[in-house]
Amino acid sequence: MALINSGADPGVAPARPQWDIVIAGAGFSGLVAANIVADAGMKALVLEAGVGPGGCAAISAGIIWAPLSSEELAAYVPDGDPALQLAYCEHFQGAAAWLRSCGLPISDMQALGSLGNGVVMQGGRSGDQGQFMSLMASRAQAHGATIRYGSPLAGACAGADGYVVSAGGAHPATVQCRALLFATGGFQGNRALLDRFVGAGAGDGLFLRSLPECTGAGLTAALSLGAATSRNMHNLYGHTMPDAAVSIDELQPLTAYLAAHSVILNRDGIRFVDETEGHLEETTLESGWRQPGGCYFLIFDSKIYREHGVDTGISSALPKIDRMRRWREIGASVLQADSLESLVDELHRHEHVDAQQAFKTLLSYNEACLDGSTGALDPSRSRNPSALTEPPFFAVRARGGVTATCGGIRVDASGHVLGEDQVALPGLYAAGVDAGGVFGRTYGGLLGWSLVSGYLAALSVLRDAGAAKASPQQLVKQPAKG
Ligand SMILES: Cc1cc2nc3c(=O)[nH]c(=O)nc-3n(C[C@H](O)[C@H](O)[C@H](O)COP(=O)(O)OP(=O)(O)OC[C@H]3O[C@@H](n4cnc5c(N)ncnc54)[C@H](O)[C@@H]3O)c2cc1C
Incomplete structure (x- = not known):
C-alpha cells in the first residue's frame, strides 16, 4: 500500500x-x-x-x-x-x-x-x-x-x-x-x-x-x-457564534449560549429551527449554515440578555462576561432598537433581512409565548418560551460554529x-x-x-x-x- x-x-x-x-x-x-x-x-x-x-x-x-x-x-x-x-x-x-x-x-x-x-x-x-x-x-x-x-x-x-x-x-x-x-x-x-x-x-x-x-x-x-x-x-456538534473573527482563545467565552433563549431568524425573516433542540442549542448549526448567506440572526430583548447573556446558568465553569460588549469590540454586527418594528427596519437596512416577514414572525412568536402555544409553531419551540417585550431589543448576526464532527x-x-x-x-x-x-x-x-x-x-x-x-x-x- x-x-x-x-x-x-x-x-x-x-x-x-x-x-x-x-x-x-x-x-x-x-x-x-x-x-x-x-x-x-x-x-x-x-x-x-x-x-x-x-x-x-x-x-x-x-x-x-x-x-x-x-x-x-x-x-x-x-x-x-x-x-x-x-x-x-x-x-x-x-x-x-x-x-x-x-x-x-x-x-x-x-x-x-x-x-x-x-x-x-x-x-x-x-x-x-x-x-x-x-x-x-x-x-x-x-x-x-x-x-x-x-x-x-x-x-x-x-x-x-x-x-x-x-x-x-x-x-x-x-x-x-x-x-x-x-x-x-x-x-x-x-x-x-x-x-x-x-x-x-x-x-x-x-x-x-x-x-x-x-x-x-x-x-x-x-x-x-x-x-x-x-x-x-x-452530523456535527457545535454552537452559535457571532459572525466575526474570534481568536482561538476566545472561542469558548464568546460562544452565544443565549441562542437557546433567543428567536433565530434567517435573511428571509423566517424561523428555520427549534432554537432549543439539544442540551445547549447544539443542533442549530446543522441547519444554520444552509441559510441564505450562511448566516442567521439572534433576536432577543433586554430581559433575555440580562438573564442569560452574561451568566449562562449552564455551569459555574463558564465565565460571567458581558458577551455583547466583547462581540461589539471584535466587530460583530450587533443591532439595537427600542421597538421590534425599529429592529426589523435596522435588520433590513444593514443586513438585507426581509423586514415585513421578520416582524410577522416575531409577532407570531410573541403571541405563541403569551398563550402557551409555542409547541404548535412551525418549527416548534420546545423550551424557553420568552416573549420579546422588554426594550431595547437586539439582533446579532451569527453563524453555526462547528466544534467537532x-x-x-x-x-x-x-x-x-x-x-x-x-x-x-x-x-x-x-x-x-x-x-x-x-x-x-x-x-x-x-x-x-x-x-x-x-x-x-x-x-x-x-x-x-x-x-x-x-x-x-x-x-x-x-x-x-x-
Ligand atoms: C471552545 C471549545 C470548548 C469546549 N468545551 C468543552 C467542554 O467543556 N466539555 C466537553 O466535553 N467538550 C468541550 N469541547 C470539545 C472538546 O474539547 C474536544 O472535542 C476534545 O478535546 C476532543 O478530544 P480529541 O482527543 O478527540 O481531540 P483534541 O483534544 O482536539 O486533540 C487532537 C489533537 O490532534 C492534533 N492533530 C491534528 N492533526 C494531526 C496530525 N496530522 N498529526 C498529529 N496530530 C494532529 C491536534 O493538533 C490536537 O492536538 C470544547 C471544544 C472547544 C473548541
Whole structure:
C-alpha cells in the first residue's frame, strides 16, 4: 500500500518496529492513551501537529461529562451507535477515577444538571486549560512516552510487523510501529472533507469553533489502510457564534449560549429551527449554515440578555462576561432598537433581512409565548418560551460554529478500527473525535467520550500486546506517580 502524502521515503525505514505504538495527536484522547501505555512500559511515540499539547481540550471549558446512563444517552442521542454508547457510559466513572489517580488537578465527580455528571479541569479558566493539558503531557513523558511537536501524521501503510508511519512538518520522518492509534480530533478543520461528508458548501458555510489543526488526518490515514467510516458522517456538534473573527482563545467565552433563549431568524425573516433542540442549542448549526448567506440572526430583548447573556446558568465553569460588549469590540454586527418594528427596519437596512416577514414572525412568536402555544409553531419551540417585550431589543448576526464532527473512523466498543466487514484491522485503534458514531444529531459530552475512548483503546492496545496491566481495576489500583 502506498504512503499518502508521506513526504519521506518508506525505503529508508528500519525493518523492525522501533515503537510499540505511535499515537497521532497529543490532545485529550491521545494523552489519555499515552499515559496508560507509557505506565505499562510500552515504547510510545506521540506525533503532534501543533507546537504544544492539548488540542481542543486546551481551549475548552474543561468540563469532562457524560450522561448518567446509556439509556439516558440513547434516549437523547437515538441515532448513535448503541455499543459505543454503552461502553461510554459504563466506563466513564472508571476512566474518570483513573484520571484522578494520575494526580492531575481535577474536581470531584459532581452533578451537572441536565447534562449528567462529570469532573472539571482545575487550574485554568474557560477557554484556557493549557496548564492541565501540559501536565498530562509531562506526566506521559515522565513515564517514558516521547512526544514530537510540529510533527503531523502525514500517512501510514502496512509494514512487515505493524505499520510504517510518516510524519511531515519541518523534520519529516518515517517510523515503524506495532500499533497505531488515531487521535487527531476529527475533520472539522478540513473544508473538502466537510463538503464531502456533511454537504456541499459546509466547508465555507460553517464557522470553525475548533483548532484548525483538526483536518481529518486520522480519518484519511485510516481510510487508506482499509478502515470504514462510521455512521452519522454528516452530523456535527457545535454552537452559535457571532459572525466575526474570534481568536482561538476566545472561542469558548464568546460562544452565544443565549441562542437557546433567543428567536433565530434567517435573511428571509423566517424561523428555520427549534432554537432549543439539544442540551445547549447544539443542533442549530446543522441547519444554520444552509441559510441564505450562511448566516442567521439572534433576536432577543433586554430581559433575555440580562438573564442569560452574561451568566449562562449552564455551569459555574463558564465565565460571567458581558458577551455583547466583547462581540461589539471584535466587530460583530450587533443591532439595537427600542421597538421590534425599529429592529426589523435596522435588520433590513444593514443586513438585507426581509423586514415585513421578520416582524410577522416575531409577532407570531410573541403571541405563541403569551398563550402557551409555542409547541404548535412551525418549527416548534420546545423550551424557553420568552416573549420579546422588554426594550431595547437586539439582533446579532451569527453563524453555526462547528466544534467537532460526529462521524469518523468506524470503531468497536474497545477502540479497534473496523473495516467494511466489521472485522478489526490488526494493530489499528482510534479515540476521541476520530472515533465516530457514538453521537449523531445530538451529543453527550466530547471530553467524556475522548476520555473513555482513549482509555478503552489504550487498554485494548495493552491487551492485544499481551501486556500484564490491561484491566481497568489494575490501572486504577496503581499509586499515582505523576
Ligand atoms: C471552545 C471549545 C470548548 C469546549 N468545551 C468543552 C467542554 O467543556 N466539555 C466537553 O466535553 N467538550 C468541550 N469541547 C470539545 C472538546 O474539547 C474536544 O472535542 C476534545 O478535546 C476532543 O478530544 P480529541 O482527543 O478527540 O481531540 P483534541 O483534544 O482536539 O486533540 C487532537 C489533537 O490532534 C492534533 N492533530 C491534528 N492533526 C494531526 C496530525 N496530522 N498529526 C498529529 N496530530 C494532529 C491536534 O493538533 C490536537 O492536538 C470544547 C471544544 C472547544 C473548541
